[in-house]
Amino acid sequence: MGRAEERRARQRGGGGHRAAPRRRSPGGAAGATGPGKPAKGRIRRLFTWKKILGTFLGLCLLCIGSFIVLYLVVDVPEGNAAAKRQSNIYKYSDGTILARRGTVNREIVDLSKVPRKVQLTFVAAENKSFYKDVGVDFRGTARGLINTLSGKGKQGGSTITQQYVKNYYLNQDQTVTRKLKELVISLKVDRQKSKDDILAGYINTSYYGRNAYGIQAAAQAYYRIDAQKLSVQQGAYLAALLQAPSQYDWAVASETSRKLVKNRWNYVLDNMVEEGWLSKAKRDGMTFPVPEAPKGAPGLDGQKGYLVDLANQQLEQQLMDRDGLTQSQAENAVMDQGWTITLNIDRKKQAALEKAVKSQLTDKLDPKKRKVDGNVQAGAVSVDPKTGHIVALYGGVDYYKHYFSNATRRDYQPASTFKPLILAAALEDDAKTQNGTAITANTKYDGTSRRPVVDHGTKVGFAPPNEDEQNYGPITVQKAMNQSVNSVFAQMGMDVGMDNVMSTAKKLGMDTKGMQAVPAQTLGSMGASPLEMAGIYATFDNHGAKVTPSIIKSAEAKSRTVEMSNPIGGQVISRTAADTVTSVLTGVVDDGTARDSVARNPLRNGQQVAGKTGTSDENRSAWFTGYTPDLVTSVGLFGEDKKTKNHVSLKGATGLPLPGLRVNGGGYPAKIWATYTFGVTDKAKFDLNATEGAAVEPTDTPTWSSSPTETPSQSPTSEPPSPSDTPTQSPTQTPTTQPPTQTPTTRPPTTTPPATPTGDITDNPLNPADQQ
Incomplete structure (x- = not known):
C-alpha cells in the first residue's frame, strides 16, 4: 500500500494524526482570517505602489505624447487681426438700424518709433520675465485649463507672447481647445520671432479703449501725440489701461476706477525701478499724466454713442460673468467682432424723451448770456418695470460734445431721492422709533430744522437743516416725504439702523x-x-421684485448667440413694503414738492404717479425719479464746469x-419727466397691496399713533395734533406765492403746503443740506 493510500485509510478509520480543522470566521468563507479581509487583500493587490507609479508614469507619457502630436499638428496660422474685425450693427427694438460701428482705428508703427523706456512699461506691466521666458507661463496656463474645465472662470496668467497670439492669431474664447492652441502657437512664435517682433506685435494689436487699436492710435486718442513722443509716464498709463480699457479711461472712470488705474500706473513704474530700467530718482519725480478729453467715434452722433456704449458695457459684463473673461478680454471680444445687437430702446419713446429735454431745458439755456448755462448737464433713463427693459435713454446734449454719459455717471449725489429707501428699510424690518412706536406713513416725528439726531438719548453729532431752515414741528412721515424734511429722515435712519438702511439699498440695486x-447718507450724500435710481424705483413699481435695467434685447455674432441675464429677479423686499412706499410717493406728486410740475401738468389726464424730488447740497444736482404703473424714469441735472469738469x-x-x-x-427735472411720461403712457392705476400712504388714505384725516412718537430727545407733546397737521412753528419766511384753489388731481390736496421755497441753503460743512 502506498503512502497516500495508507493516509487515506487512516483518515477513514479515524486513527493516526488528524489535520487541524480550518477556522472559519462567523459568516465568512473558509480560509478567511476575519471580516472584510478578502476585500482588503484584493484592494492591496490591485493598488500596489508599483501599479500606481506605473499608471502615473503612463499618464505622463500619454500627455507628453499627446502634446508632441499636438505640437506637430498645430501650425502657426496666418494672422491678420485687422482683417478679422467686422462692423457691429446696433438696432432699435423694432429691428431698424440704430448705428454701425466698425471702422478700425489702427496704425501699425515700427518698434523703433516707440521710445525704449515706453516699450519697457508694457513689459513691466504684463510680463517682467518676457525677455527670459520661452513665451509661455506653464503654471498660469495649467491653472487656466483647470479653471476652464471646472467652470470657475477667469484664466490664469498669460505672457506677452500668449496675449499677442490671442490678439493676432486666435480669439478671446475661453475653451480648452483654444487654450491648448494658444500654448502651442506661443511656443512656436517665441522660437520663430524675436522678442522685439513679438513686443511690437503685442502693442500694435492690443485694444486701448476709445476705439483705439495699437499704441499709435492710443497715443493720439489719449494724448494727441504720436507714439514716438510718448513720455515714460504716458506710456505707463497706456500700459496700465490694457487691464481694463474702458473702466480705466480717466475721462469716464469712477472714483474707485481712478484709484485702481493710479495704483496700476504706480505698479508699472515701481516694477521698472525694480528691474533696473528706471532710476528711483526719476521715478520719484514723476506725476500722473491726466489724458486729454476723448472724442466720439464717427457715426455715433446725438444719443447713438451713449446707447451703443451702454450696450457694449452690458454685453461685456455678460461675457465676464458667463465665460469668465477679464475686462480686457471682454472688450476685445465685443469691439468690432461682427455682433448684431438689438436694443430694448423704443424708437418712439426715445424720440419723445429727447424732445422733452429739448423743450423743457436745453432750449432755455443760453451760455453766451449766462455762463452757468454752459455747465448744465442732463441725463435720464426710462425703464419698463415689468420687463426691466431700458426703453429710452438720454446721455447728454451730444456724444461728440459730451463723451461722458450723464445717464450712467455715478459721481453726483441723488439727494432726497434716497429718502424712499430709508422708508423701505423701516417697513421691511418692521422698525420702531426709539420709544417703541412702529414706523408707518402716519408716524409722527419732530420736523424742526437742525434738530440733532439722537441714539437713545445721545446726540450723534449730526443735525441737518431743512430746506430754507423751515421748521415743521410734529409732522407725519407722509407729510415729511411730501415736503422732503431732512430732520425727519435723518432720525428715521438712526431708528432703523444705518446698517439696515444701506443693506436694503444694496438689495434694491444701489x-x-x-x-x-x-x-449723513440719509440725505443721499x-x-x-x-440708471441706478431708475432700477431702484422700478423695483418699487414691480412690487419688490428686483429690476436690473437692461438695454440689450439680443446679441448675436456669426453662429453665436449670447443669452442675456433676466432683468427681473427675485423678491428683494416684500410686496407690502414696496407698495406702501409707492403709496407714500403718490403724495409727493399730489401734495408735495412735485405738485406744480407734475400733478398740474395738463397732459396728466388722471394718470396715477409716484415719485420723489431731490436737490443736492450747493445745488450741484437736481433730480426727479418717478413712475406710473407701466413706466419708470429717472431724470438728473448736473452742474459740471465746461472746462475743468469739476462739480459746480x-x-x-x-x-x-x-x-x-x-x-x-421739482423744477426742470420734474417738467422733463412729466412732458415725456404723459406723452407716452396710457392711463393706468397702481395695484397696491398697502393699507397706508397717500394713495389709500386721505392725508386730511391722518391716523395718529396712539403712543407718543416724537423722537426721544424731548418729551412727547401733551396736546394731540390737529387733523390738518399744521406746523407748530411758523416757517422762517413767508411763501412767495399763493397756493392754487384747485388741482387737476383725482382727489383734492389735503392741506396747503408751503410754496416752493426760494431761499438758498445755509452751508454747513458737517451737515450738507439736502433740499427738495
Whole structure:
C-alpha cells in the first residue's frame, strides 16, 4: 500500500494524526482570517505602489505624447487681426438700424518709433520675465485649463507672447481647445520671432479703449501725440489701461476706477525701478499724466454713442460673468467682432424723451448770456418695470460734445431721492422709533430744522437743516416725504439702523461698495446714476421684485448667440413694503414738492404717479425719479464746469429770477419727466397691496399713533395734533406765492403746503443740506 493510500485509510478509520480543522470566521468563507479581509487583500493587490507609479508614469507619457502630436499638428496660422474685425450693427427694438460701428482705428508703427523706456512699461506691466521666458507661463496656463474645465472662470496668467497670439492669431474664447492652441502657437512664435517682433506685435494689436487699436492710435486718442513722443509716464498709463480699457479711461472712470488705474500706473513704474530700467530718482519725480478729453467715434452722433456704449458695457459684463473673461478680454471680444445687437430702446419713446429735454431745458439755456448755462448737464433713463427693459435713454446734449454719459455717471449725489429707501428699510424690518412706536406713513416725528439726531438719548453729532431752515414741528412721515424734511429722515435712519438702511439699498440695486453706514447718507450724500435710481424705483413699481435695467434685447455674432441675464429677479423686499412706499410717493406728486410740475401738468389726464424730488447740497444736482404703473424714469441735472469738469452749482441757470435762483428737483427735472411720461403712457392705476400712504388714505384725516412718537430727545407733546397737521412753528419766511384753489388731481390736496421755497441753503460743512 502506498503512502497516500495508507493516509487515506487512516483518515477513514479515524486513527493516526488528524489535520487541524480550518477556522472559519462567523459568516465568512473558509480560509478567511476575519471580516472584510478578502476585500482588503484584493484592494492591496490591485493598488500596489508599483501599479500606481506605473499608471502615473503612463499618464505622463500619454500627455507628453499627446502634446508632441499636438505640437506637430498645430501650425502657426496666418494672422491678420485687422482683417478679422467686422462692423457691429446696433438696432432699435423694432429691428431698424440704430448705428454701425466698425471702422478700425489702427496704425501699425515700427518698434523703433516707440521710445525704449515706453516699450519697457508694457513689459513691466504684463510680463517682467518676457525677455527670459520661452513665451509661455506653464503654471498660469495649467491653472487656466483647470479653471476652464471646472467652470470657475477667469484664466490664469498669460505672457506677452500668449496675449499677442490671442490678439493676432486666435480669439478671446475661453475653451480648452483654444487654450491648448494658444500654448502651442506661443511656443512656436517665441522660437520663430524675436522678442522685439513679438513686443511690437503685442502693442500694435492690443485694444486701448476709445476705439483705439495699437499704441499709435492710443497715443493720439489719449494724448494727441504720436507714439514716438510718448513720455515714460504716458506710456505707463497706456500700459496700465490694457487691464481694463474702458473702466480705466480717466475721462469716464469712477472714483474707485481712478484709484485702481493710479495704483496700476504706480505698479508699472515701481516694477521698472525694480528691474533696473528706471532710476528711483526719476521715478520719484514723476506725476500722473491726466489724458486729454476723448472724442466720439464717427457715426455715433446725438444719443447713438451713449446707447451703443451702454450696450457694449452690458454685453461685456455678460461675457465676464458667463465665460469668465477679464475686462480686457471682454472688450476685445465685443469691439468690432461682427455682433448684431438689438436694443430694448423704443424708437418712439426715445424720440419723445429727447424732445422733452429739448423743450423743457436745453432750449432755455443760453451760455453766451449766462455762463452757468454752459455747465448744465442732463441725463435720464426710462425703464419698463415689468420687463426691466431700458426703453429710452438720454446721455447728454451730444456724444461728440459730451463723451461722458450723464445717464450712467455715478459721481453726483441723488439727494432726497434716497429718502424712499430709508422708508423701505423701516417697513421691511418692521422698525420702531426709539420709544417703541412702529414706523408707518402716519408716524409722527419732530420736523424742526437742525434738530440733532439722537441714539437713545445721545446726540450723534449730526443735525441737518431743512430746506430754507423751515421748521415743521410734529409732522407725519407722509407729510415729511411730501415736503422732503431732512430732520425727519435723518432720525428715521438712526431708528432703523444705518446698517439696515444701506443693506436694503444694496438689495434694491444701489452699488453700496465703499459706502459708510453713517447718518449723513440719509440725505443721499453718496453717488448714484439715473440708471441706478431708475432700477431702484422700478423695483418699487414691480412690487419688490428686483429690476436690473437692461438695454440689450439680443446679441448675436456669426453662429453665436449670447443669452442675456433676466432683468427681473427675485423678491428683494416684500410686496407690502414696496407698495406702501409707492403709496407714500403718490403724495409727493399730489401734495408735495412735485405738485406744480407734475400733478398740474395738463397732459396728466388722471394718470396715477409716484415719485420723489431731490436737490443736492450747493445745488450741484437736481433730480426727479418717478413712475406710473407701466413706466419708470429717472431724470438728473448736473452742474459740471465746461472746462475743468469739476462739480459746480446750477444756481441761476436759465435765468431763474431772484430771490431763489435755485434749480431744484421739482423744477426742470420734474417738467422733463412729466412732458415725456404723459406723452407716452396710457392711463393706468397702481395695484397696491398697502393699507397706508397717500394713495389709500386721505392725508386730511391722518391716523395718529396712539403712543407718543416724537423722537426721544424731548418729551412727547401733551396736546394731540390737529387733523390738518399744521406746523407748530411758523416757517422762517413767508411763501412767495399763493397756493392754487384747485388741482387737476383725482382727489383734492389735503392741506396747503408751503410754496416752493426760494431761499438758498445755509452751508454747513458737517451737515450738507439736502433740499427738495
